[in-house]
Structures are given as structure tokens and as C-alpha cells.
Amino acid sequence: MSTKERTFIAVKPDGVMRGLVGTIIARFEQRGFKLVALKLVHAEPAFLEQHYADLKGKPFFPGLIKYMSSGPVAAMVWEGLDAVKTGRAMLGATNPLASAPGTIRGDFALVVGRNICHGSDSVESAEKEIKLWFPEGVVQYTHALNEWVNEV
Ligand code: IDP
């Protein structure tokens, strides 16, 4: 059964520097998801180590932290049916060369170390990431499109 979920999506520093924030937001808006939190953050390495704690020990971890702290990240929370799984599908595979055209990485990126976007990989990770990036909480409102996007 599909359930309403929240997922943490971020445009990474390369996506921000390449001017892709609006394009990525537009894809989630057009799909029918509701934006419930949004901010630009230039994150410290220590904060990013918390975000990527499960990858500590991987050979690419130091490079990943350097990449993610090299500029601002556009952090967002999107809400809607199956937002976590659908968000991941919209991003594409971790390695952009393996991402299908039509996905964000498949349309805009080539290498795994510059794959322009992040999306939570499970509902549990999403909850953890939303708390980490938005300790102030998210915004509650009824979207004008609600009854046209969802069966209410
Ligand atoms: P995901 O972003 O698709 O969830 P993860 O395995 O969680 O992929 O890895 C987090 C991020 O670490 C990736 O998005 C990518 O930027 C980077 N990364 C993953 N694997 C590699 C690698 O083999 N080389 C360089 N960077 C990598």
C-alpha cells in the first residue's frame, strides 16, 4: 500500500554551483510532491560526517566530505505518496553513468563523486536526516493542488 511519507532531498554543492536548484525543485513540484522545508546550508565537515555516518570507513569518505562541504547545499523536505522510494527513482542510480535518462542524475551528471543530488534511502533514514537538517521542524499546510494530485 502506498503511504504518505516525507523524504530529505538535497541539491549538492555541484548542483547549486551549476544552477540546477530550480530544475530539481521543478521536477518534484511537477510530480505532485509538496515542499515542506527548504534552506541553503554551507555545512561543516563534522555535520556532514553525521549525515553520512553509515559510510564512515569507505575509501571515498574523506573525498565525499570535502565535496559536500565545498559549497552550499540546498536542503529540502518533500512530502507525498511513497516519497522516499519515488524520490530515489527520480534521482537515479548512485553512479550517474548507470542512471536512466529521464532521472535527475541520468540527465545532468556523469560521475559518482559529482552526482548533484541526495535522497533518503529509507523511511528511517529520512526521519533521521530530516531531524538532523531541520531541527526546527517542517512547515504544515494544505497544498492548493492536493485534491487534484491525490485521491481525497
Ligand atoms: P546515494 O547517494 O545514492 O544514496 P550512497 O551509497 O549513500 O549513495 O553514497 C553517498 C554518496 O557518496 C553518493 O551519492 C556519492 O556522492 C558518494 N559515493 C558513493 N560511492 C562512491 C564512490 O565509489 N566513489 C566516490 N564517491 C562515491
Ligand code: MG
Ligand atoms: Mg545514501
